[in-house]
Amino acid sequence: xxxxxxxxxxxxxxxxxxxxxxxxxxxxxxxxxxxxxxxxxxxxxxxxxxxxxxxxxxxxxxxxxxxxxxxxxxxxxxxxxxxxxxxxxxxxxxxxxxxxxxxxxxxxxxxxxxxxxxxxxxxxxxxxxxxxxxxxxxxxxxxxxxxxxxxxxxxxxxxxxxxxxxxxxxxxxxxxxxxxxxxxxxxxxxxxxxxxxxxxxxxxxxxxxxxxxxxxxxxxxxxxxxxxxxxxxxxxxxxxxxxxxxxxxxxxxxxxxxxxxxxxxxxxxxxxxxxxxxxxxxxxxxxxxxxxxxxxxxxxxxxxxxxxxxxxxxxxxxxxxxxxxxxxxxxxxxxxxxxxxxxxxxxxxxxxxxxxxxxxxxxxxxxxxxxxxxxxxxxxxxxxxxxxxxxxxxxxxxxxxxxxxxxxxxxxxxxxxxxxxxxxxxxxxxxxxxxxxxxxxxxxxxxxxxxxxxxx
Amino acid sequence: xxxxxxxxxxxxxxxxxxxxxxxxxxxxxxxxxxxxxxxxxxxxxxxxxxxxxxxxxxxxxxxxxxxxxxxxxxxxxxxxxxxxxxxxxxxxxxxxxxxxxxxxxxxxxxxxxxxxxxxxxxxxxxxxxxxxxxxxxxxxxxxxxxxxxxxxxxxxxxxxxxxxxxxxxxxxxxxxxxxxxxxxxxxxxxxxxxxxxxxxxxxxxxxxxxxxxxxxxxxxxxxxxxxxxxxxxxxxxxxxxxxxxxxxxxxxxxxxxxx
Numbered sequence: 001x002x003x004x005x006x007x008x009x010x011x012x013x014x015x016x017x018x019x020x021x022x023x024x025x026x027x028x029x030x031x032x033x034x035x036x037x038x039x040x041x042x043x044x045x046x047x048x049x050x051x052x053x054x055x056x057x058x059x060x061x062x063x064x065x066x067x068x069x070x071x072x073x074x075x076x077x078x079x080x081x082x083x084x085x086x087x088x089x090x091x092x093x094x095x096x097x098x099x100x101x102x103x104x105x106x107x108x109x110x111x112x113x114x115x116x117x118x119x120x121x122x123x124x125x126x127x128x129x130x131x132x133x134x135x136x137x138x139x140x141x142x143x144x145x146x147x148x149x150x151x152x153x154x155x156x157x158x159x160x161x162x163x164x165x166x167x168x169x170x171x172x173x174x175x176x177x178x179x180x181x182x183x184x185x186x187x188x189x190x191x192x193x194x195x196x197x198x199x200x201x202x203x204x205x206x207x208x209x210x211x212x213x214x215x216x217x218x219x220x221x222x223x224x225x226x227x228x229x230x231x232x233x234x235x236x237x238x239x240x241x242x243x244x245x246x247x248x249x250x251x252x253x254x255x256x257x258x259x260x261x262x263x264x265x266x267x268x269x270x271x272x273x274x275x276x277x278x279x280x281x282x283x284x285x286x287x288x289x290x291x292x293x294x295x296x297x298x299x300x301x302x303x304x305x306x307x308x309x310x311x312x313x314x315x316x317x318x319x320x321x322x323x324x325x326x327x328x329x330x331x332x333x334x335x336x337x338x339x340x341x342x343x344x345x346x347x348x349x350x351x352x353x354x355x356x357x358x359x360x361x362x363x364x365x366x367x368x369x370x371x372x373x374x375x376x377x378x379x380x381x382x383x384x385x386x387x388x389x390x391x392x393x394x395x396x397x398x399x400x401x402x403x404x405x406x407x408x409x410x411x412x413x414x415x416x417x418x419x420x421x422x423x424x425x426x427x428x429x430x431x432x433x434x435x436x437x438x439x440x441x442x443x444x445x446x447x448x449x450x451x452x453x454x455x456x
Numbered sequence: 457x458x459x460x461x462x463x464x465x466x467x468x469x470x471x472x473x474x475x476x477x478x479x480x481x482x483x484x485x486x487x488x489x490x491x492x493x494x495x496x497x498x499x500x501x502x503x504x505x506x507x508x509x510x511x512x513x514x515x516x517x518x519x520x521x522x523x524x525x526x527x528x529x530x531x532x533x534x535x536x537x538x539x540x541x542x543x544x545x546x547x548x549x550x551x552x553x554x555x556x557x558x559x560x561x562x563x564x565x566x567x568x569x570x571x572x573x574x575x576x577x578x579x580x581x582x583x584x585x586x587x588x589x590x591x592x593x594x595x596x597x598x599x600x601x602x603x604x605x606x607x608x609x610x611x612x613x614x615x616x617x618x619x620x621x622x623x624x625x626x627x628x629x630x631x632x633x634x635x636x637x638x639x640x641x642x643x644x645x646x647x648x649x650x651x652x653x654x655x656x657x658x659x660x661x662x663x664x665x666x667x668x669x670x671x672x673x674x675x676x677x678x679x680x681x682x683x684x685x686x687x688x689x690x691x692x693x694x695x696x697x698x699x700x701x702x703x704x705x706x707x708x709x710x711x712x713x714x715x
Binding site: 258337340341342343345346355356359360 | 519
């Protein structure tokens with residue numbers, strides 16, 4: 001039976017369980033006072049029908065393909081399979097695809113040979129899975145149904161069931177993060193077994209297109225990438241985003257009339273909703289060439305149209321609403337008693353802002369800036385479209401610069417072998433970026449927390 | 457409306473003041489004089505408008521977008537709601553102490569130096585030091601903080617914070633000090649210190665204090681104004697208000713019939 005049909009069948013059973021349990025509880029309520037409402041008894045039974053079956057199906061969905069694969073490998077038809085792991089997996093995957101959809105033509109004759117075997121196993125395990133799931137649904141339902149009685153506290157049990165479901169939902173996000181981190185770590189470990197970590201972190205030469213076979217570390221020094229990322233994301237972009245973001249936040253929170261604020265704030269938020277790819281072509285097609293022309297005009301004939309300045313400026317504009325809304329929150333969190341205290345001393349608005357509000361809001365503002373930096377250095381689309389691929393270290397904003405994210409995209413798109421240092425370097429870069437943004441976020445969140453405590 | 461108590465030389469005088477928050481009228485036709493010689497207390501049940509009226513005296517209601525004030529309030533004969541009135545200058549002359557102590561998150565020294573700095577009252581560092589010391593001394597706090605002027609003002613106890621706020625207000629050498637329930641967040645000992653301080657400051661500044669504590673009004677003030685539902689019910693010499701109120705509503709409030 002197909003997965004979705006089974007899913008609906010179990011849900012149908014749960015519905016039937018809900019209805020019968022509720023009916024039974026209603027009947028019981030005629031004879032004695034129920035502890036829980038009939039509907040709560042219904043939910044109790046429905047949960048016992050659905051949850052064990054779903055948990056089993058999730059596990060089975062992960063386990064059964066492996067069991068089927070084992071079965072196929074053990075069959076006599078598999079004797080002729082090549083021993084090389086990569087080729088072997090390819091053939092098995094193809095056989096599996098044919099087994100599921102016989103209309104597909106076989107590319108590899110061996111796959112065609114294995115397909116019927118695969119189909120037998122897949123069908124067998126599918127039926128076993130269906131049978132066990134239904135059995136669990138019935139057994140759970142019967143157990144729960146048998147417990148329905150006037151004093152039974154279905155209400156409390158349902159509450160715990162709800163908690164369990166919510167817990168699982170939140171675990172999924174956490175487990176995914178851990179999984180991503182684990183895979184990054186694993187691939188990076190493979191990379192660092194080929195390239196010394198010191199060469200990668202401190203090497204100043206980056207040319208992944210031609211990696212030396214004898215000394216791969218010499219061509220995979222990531223410092224130019226780190227520099228480019230820092231220069232574009234943390235220097236140029238912040239030079240745009242911090243002043244404009246702060247000033248707009250101050251205007252909106254302290255000066256703007258409510259009517260103005262009602263209009264300007266959503267407009268600013270629209271800026272945050274523009275897809276980054278739109279910013280990307282804006283940077284690549286408009287800002288980049290304009291900056292190049294400007295650079296040529298002021299006497300730099302070889303200026304790049306993929307300058308650090310173009311990508312950084314546009315990225316800065318993209319981050320303005322982010323900085324503005326963080327600063328807005330920080331300023332709003334300063335108790336109004338501070339503002340009143342200063343105004344009552346005869347201070348003007350701008351004196352109050354610069355001498356009392358900003359110093360008080362500073363930790364929150366700094367945290368916001370750190371989060372903005374972490375967003376800027378992880379930003380990909382703008383730099384993929386507007387930054388250069390050439391890894392150079394230069395203080396001149398009109399020169400080309402590249403970033404970690406841009407290089408990851410370049411390394412992983414197109415033809416690539418999955419165990420060359422060139423490809424694995426992408427994971428090491430990804431890990432570095434992950435660690436840096438993670439640290440930035442932790443520091444920022446701690447600063448925010450400490451600062452919130454200061455005002456209760 | 458009862459006529460304002462006669463005073464020789466009113467420091468501030470309000471005539472027919474109305475305050476609106478949007479459509480809601482919070483103060484209805486209040487006229488009152490305050491002078492330098494007497495501490496004036498505003499009493500009345502919660503929501504009677506006493507704090508709102510206090511805030512019209514240094515135009516702090518301006519910070520509330522929906523608030524509107526009409527009528528006439530004069531400081532030394534000068535209309536403070538006139539269009540050419542400099543609000544910033546006005547607030548330097550009419551200082552304010554709030555209900556909850558609100559020292560800035562700066563050092564004790566910087567808290568007191570804040571006003572003199574923004575108004576350019578100190579010609580030199582030595583001058584500023586002198587103003588800070590003098591203000592803290594007047595607020596009765598110098599002895600307690602003179603060795604830790606660089607500690608944060610927010611690290612002081614509640615009562616000390618409130619005296620710091622009074623020192624901060626004194627530092628710009630105001631003529632009037634408005635106190636909006638300055639002791640409501642303090643314990644009895646800290647309250648006693650603030651009351652003692654008010655006695656000492658009397659005569660140097662015109663002091664107006666809003667309080668919901670009638671004993672406190674009786675202890676610290678010489679003039680008492682009783683507000684109810686946005687109107688000024690009775691205004692007179694404190695001892696008379698408390699022993700021999702002329703209005704039935706005042707009597708009911710003072711004897712605890714409502715409040």
